[in-house]
Amino acid sequence: MFQLSEEGLQKVQTELKRYESRQSAVIPALYIAQKENGGHVTSEVIDHLSQVMDIPVSRINEVFKFYTMFNQKNVGKYHVQICNNISCVLNGSRELTQHILESFHCKLNDMTLDGKLTVSSVECLGACGMAPMMQINEDYHENLTPEKAVEILKGLK
Amino acid sequence: MKEVQLLTEHYSKPEYRTLKGYQQWGGYETLKKALKMPPQQIIDEVKNSGLRGRGGAGFPTGMKWGFLPKNGEPRFLLCNGDEGEPGTFKDRIIFEQAPHQLIEGMIISGFAIGSKKGYIYIRGEYKKPAAIIEAALGEAYEVGLLGKNILGTGIDFDLDVYWGAGAYICGEETGMISSLEGDKGQPKLKPPFPAVQGYLKKPTIVNNVETLAAVVPIIRDGATAYRQFGTEKSPGTKLFSLSGNVNKPGNYEVSLGTPLKDLIYDFGGGIKGDRQLKAVIPGGSSAPVLTADEVLKANLDYESLAGLGTMLGSGAVIVIDDSQCMVDLLGVLTHFYSHESCGQCTPCREGTGWLNKIVHSILEGRGRLQDIELLEKVAHQMKGKTICALSDAAALPVISFITKFRDEFEFYVREGRSKVKGISHAKMHH
Numbered sequence: 001m002f003q004l005s006e007e008g009l010q011k012v013q014t015e016l017k018r019y020e021s022r023q024s025a026v027i028p029a030l031y032i033a034q035k036e037n038g039g040h041v042t043s044e045v046i047d048h049l050s051q052v053m054d055i056p057v058s059r060i061n062e063v064f065k066f067y068t069m070f071n072q073k074n075v076g077k078y079h080v081q082i083c084n085n086i087s088c089v090l091n092g093s094r095e096l097t098q099h100i101l102e103s104f105h106c107k108l109n110d111m112t113l114d115g116k117l118t119v120s121s122v123e124c125l126g127a128c129g130m131a132p133m134m135q136i137n138e139d140y141h142e143n144l145t146p147e148k149a150v151e152i153l154k155g156l157k
Numbered sequence: 158m159k160e161v162q163l164l165t166e167h168y169s170k171p172e173y174r175t176l177k178g179y180q181q182w183g184g185y186e187t188l189k190k191a192l193k194m195p196p197q198q199i200i201d202e203v204k205n206s207g208l209r210g211r212g213g214a215g216f217p218t219g220m221k222w223g224f225l226p227k228n229g230e231p232r233f234l235l236c237n238g239d240e241g242e243p244g245t246f247k248d249r250i251i252f253e254q255a256p257h258q259l260i261e262g263m264i265i266s267g268f269a270i271g272s273k274k275g276y277i278y279i280r281g282e283y284k285k286p287a288a289i290i291e292a293a294l295g296e297a298y299e300v301g302l303l304g305k306n307i308l309g310t311g312i313d314f315d316l317d318v319y320w321g322a323g324a325y326i327c328g329e330e331t332g333m334i335s336s337l338e339g340d341k342g343q344p345k346l347k348p349p350f351p352a353v354q355g356y357l358k359k360p361t362i363v364n365n366v367e368t369l370a371a372v373v374p375i376i377r378d379g380a381t382a383y384r385q386f387g388t389e390k391s392p393g394t395k396l397f398s399l400s401g402n403v404n405k406p407g408n409y410e411v412s413l414g415t416p417l418k419d420l421i422y423d424f425g426g427g428i429k430g431d432r433q434l435k436a437v438i439p440g441g442s443s444a445p446v447l448t449a450d451e452v453l454k455a456n457l458d459y460e461s462l463a464g465l466g467t468m469l470g471s472g473a474v475i476v477i478d479d480s481q482c483m484v485d486l487l488g489v490l491t492h493f494y495s496h497e498s499c500g501q502c503t504p505c506r507e508g509t510g511w512l513n514k515i516v517h518s519i520l521e522g523r524g525r526l527q528d529i530e531l532l533e534k535v536a537h538q539m540k541g542k543t544i545c546a547l548s549d550a551a552a553l554p555v556i557s558f559i560t561k562f563r564d565e566f567e568f569y570v571r572e573g574r575s576k577v578k579g580i581s582h583a584k585m586h587h
């Protein structure tokens with residue numbers, strides 16, 4: 001059974017009071033819960049949020065499914081998101097993606113066996129002038145080469 | 158060529174992002190001036206400056222503010238920091254390097270329109286920029302620049318941050334409002350326009366980050382001074398995000414009306430390697446593409462680009478060299494729009510899906526000559542029929558790519574491989 005920590009509960013309560021309408025707290029609450037649940041959201045998480053927030057499951061579910069930053073399945077300890085939109089493609093992001101996948105013997109969106117990495121291809125992240133780039137969890141890594149990217153990923157503990 | 162630095166003069170100084178550093182360079186002096194002006198005078202100044210929205214649509218800012226009801230009904234000011242238009246990374250530097258300039262612009266704008274509450278909606282991936290803005294908000298609250306009775310003037314204005322969660326469509330103003338209300342970020346039918354009925358059905362002004370930051374130099378120096386820059390119909394300066402196959406990509410502030418080729422060759426240092434220029438997308442991925450010949454005729458202002466059948470959009474200039482395959486690049490764009498359509502309107506949901514399928518069948522060597530016409534037909538049917546402009550934004554690149562680079566599409570269909578690269582792209586698209 002998923003349950004928010006005492007601190008998590010406190011944060012959700014703060015969010016519920018922060019905006020003009022309680023419903024606005026759903027996105028922030030999903031972020032809080034996703035973090036506590038190790039990086040993805042399950043139906044248990046949503047049931048719990050619904051109880052805590054007194055907002056119907058269906059409404060939370062709708063929001064959860066709409067936004068790509070909420071993960072529907074488990075992701076690795078490091079979620080590596082590579083932009084493959086136009087300015088990055090023009091600067092070799094697809095070759096970079098391929099090199100990473102081959103180096104770590106993995107497929108897009110599938111977690112590596114040791115649970116360490118999930119590599120995804122995403123849309124523009126607002127780093128187009130520093131292409132190609134990847135985001136590892138919350139951090140941007142810019143002006144990459146395939147070799148540099150693999151080196152950074154190999155250095156992750 | 159020199160960069161004009163009306164907005165970005167101090168951006169390279171790390172201390173500019175702190176309250177102390179910002180104030181050292183004249184920060185919040187304009188706010189003090191503004192709080193002594195009658196609100197209508199601020200609105201008039203912005204109107205007279207000719208400032209047009211920097212988020213993409215280029216709508217005159219002062220005129221938008223004028224659509225608010227004249228009664229005392231509560232109203233909101235929303236800053237659009239969703240920055241998702243491929244090629245665009247300019248709002249990010251305002252967040253990161255001049256957070257107080259945005260805050261000052263928002264307090265002035267909020268005061269002008271009679272709003273007591275504003276939000277900065279920031280895309281969820283911008284964690285570092287958001288942290289910088291949040292720190293700046295904390296500093297501003299601490300010294301009474303925000304909250305109740307600002308600087309002892311009796312004026313109240315609260316400002317908070319709201320994080321998006323990964324959806325391009327939340328950059329559309331009514332999609333953003335839905336998202337801020339805690340819903341799916343689906344756009345709403347207009348009218349009613351947000352200025353009349355927006356966030357929580359209250360009058361709401363949505364402006365881009367850069368638009369709100371530009372209010373500071375406009376009020377500081379006055380509309381006439383602002384008009385010294387730019388052209389008659391496109392006054393002022395604008396940030397351009399230069400990316401793609403150029404030597405020096407980055408954000409550049411230039412006077413509107415600057416020749417596009419100057420941005421690419423002078424500021425951007427020209428095309429990377431020993432390549433030639435082939436095409437430029439001048440205003441973010443939704444803007445129709447220009448050929449190399451057209452680039453020579455284009456100026457970076459609203460009218461010049463409209464005259465060439467494209468648009469200034471968000472100011473994202475994407476440079477494409479002659480080693481690139483236009484069929485391949487169109488595949489990247491159709492994938493994006495089909496992924497980002499919110500699905501409410503049939504022409505957009507179905508149309509973006511079809512465009513993407515057809516382009517990919519060509520890329521995989523399964524294309525037929527009639528598919529090229531089919532793409533154009535589907536794209537035309539998507540225009541002007543939907544709740545928001547995403548559908549048009551998805552259709553326009555398709556039409557312009559095919560019209561201007563038809564030979565590349567025909568070659569690909571006939572030979573099953575790229576005319577430029579000589580290979581099939583079947584395996585390259587994720």
Ligand SMILES: Cc1cc2nc3c(=O)[nH]c(=O)nc-3n(C[C@H](O)[C@H](O)[C@H](O)COP(=O)(O)O)c2cc1C
Nearest residue numbers: 210211212237239240241328329330364365368546
């Ligand atoms: C699909 C779509 C995406 C948009 N994305 C953004 C965006 O990321 N940032 C932005 O400021 N405006 C975006 N806009 C434009 C907004 O709807 C709106 O016009 C703008 O925020 C108004 O501010 P401005 O007048 O200051 O430009 C988008 C529009 C559409 C149709």
Ligand code: SF4
Nearest residue numbers: 499501502505543545
């Ligand atoms: S045009 Fe597309 S993105 Fe816009 S509201 Fe309709 S379906 Fe959604």
Ligand code: FES
Nearest residue numbers: 083088125127128
């Ligand atoms: S296109 Fe890759 S970050 Fe914008």
